[in-house]
Amino acid sequence: xxxxxxxxxxxxxxxxxxxxxxxxxxxxxxxxxxxxxxxxxxxxxxxxxxxxxxxxxxxxxxxxxxxxxxxxxxxxxxxxxxxxxxxxxxxxxxxxxxxxxxxxxxxxxxxxxxxxxxxxxxxxxxxxxxxxxxxxxxxxxxxxxxxxxxxxxxxxxxxxxxxxxxxxxxxxxxxxxxxxxxxxxxxxxxxxxxx
Numbered sequence: 001x002x003x004x005x006x007x008x009x010x011x012x013x014x015x016x017x018x019x020x021x022x023x024x025x026x027x028x029x030x031x032x033x034x035x036x037x038x039x040x041x042x043x044x045x046x047x048x049x050x051x052x053x054x055x056x057x058x059x060x061x062x063x064x065x066x067x068x069x070x071x072x073x074x075x076x077x078x079x080x081x082x083x084x085x086x087x088x089x090x091x092x093x094x095x096x097x098x099x100x101x102x103x104x105x106x107x108x109x110x111x112x113x114x115x116x117x118x119x120x121x122x123x124x125x126x127x128x129x130x131x132x133x134x135x136x137x138x139x140x141x142x143x144x145x146x147x148x149x150x151x152x153x154x155x156x157x158x159x160x161x162x163x164x165x166x167x168x169x170x171x172x173x174x175x176x177x178x179x180x181x182x183x184x185x186x187x188x189x190x191x192x193x194x195x
Contacts, residue, residue, distance in 0.1 A: 009038050051087055051139060052195065053108035055080055059171045083108050083128045086142075091134035095144040097153045106170045109142045110194035112187065115158075115165040117149050123164045126181030141191050170194045 005022045011031040018038060020029050029038040048066035055062060055075035062082055064073045073082045086108050093103050095113060104111050114130045116123035127145075134143035148155040148163055158167065158177075168176040168190060175194065182190070 011036055011038060043066060051084070052083070053085060054171055056083060056106045056108055087139045089142070091138055092131060092143040092145045095146045095151075095154075097151045100154055104144060104169050106156070107142045107169070109140065110175075110191060111142045111144060111167075111169040112137075112191055113144045113146055113167040113169065115146045115148050115155070115160050115163055115167065117147065117163045119149075120163045122181055126164050129181070129184050129187075133184050136184075137188075137191070140195055166190075168194065 006019045007044075009020050009029070010016070010020050011018060011034060016031055016033040018029065018032055020038070025177065026191065027079060031038055050063040050065045051069060052061060052063050054060065055078060057080035060075055060077035062073070062076055062084065064084065069084050069087070072173060073084060074080065076084055088131040091115070095103055105114060112133070114126075116127065118124075130143060130145065137143065148160050154160075162179060164179075164181045166178045166182065166187075167174060168178075176190065178190070
């Protein structure tokens with residue numbers, strides 16, 4: 001069988017991965033393990049993982065199926081409208097004294113905030129790693145960059161005495177802070193606790 005002409009469909013009942021040929025995509029396929037009906041192989045939206053985001057009103061975590069992301073979903077706890085458009089904000093987000101509250105504290109996603117300065121050679125070296133992490137973690141983590149020279153209020157509030165410095169915020173609270181730069185896999189491991 002040509003593997004290029006197949007799709008992998010996860011069984012909603014048992015989680016088993018099933019290889020379905022494209023020519024049988026319209027048929028009612030069944031799971032090879034538990035024999036439950038599989039979603040249509042042509043419907044790619046059912047194969048996407050749900051999005052996870054917090055309600056900015058009550059802080060509850062909500063899972064929104066990919067095919068319902070544009071259907072004005074509501075929080076399961078307080079019934080407030082979820083800000084799903086916030087999932088797709090281009091990253092990294094430039095954070096400053098004025099937008100910190102909206103972009104970090106009220107973020108429906110956990111936030112990795114990279115504090116840097118243009119005169120810092122380590123910051124310049126680490127910045128492409130942060131950009132790559134931001135690109136790969138879009139819709140799961142909000143990545144922000146804070147220039148400490150241009151934003152003295154935040155630098156003072158969080159006592160940033162050296163750069164680079166990394167902060168992790170979740171549900172409007174500072175959860176962790178680490179001096180220095182990190183590799184991409186280290187960033188992923190740090191953020192895994194908050195996803």
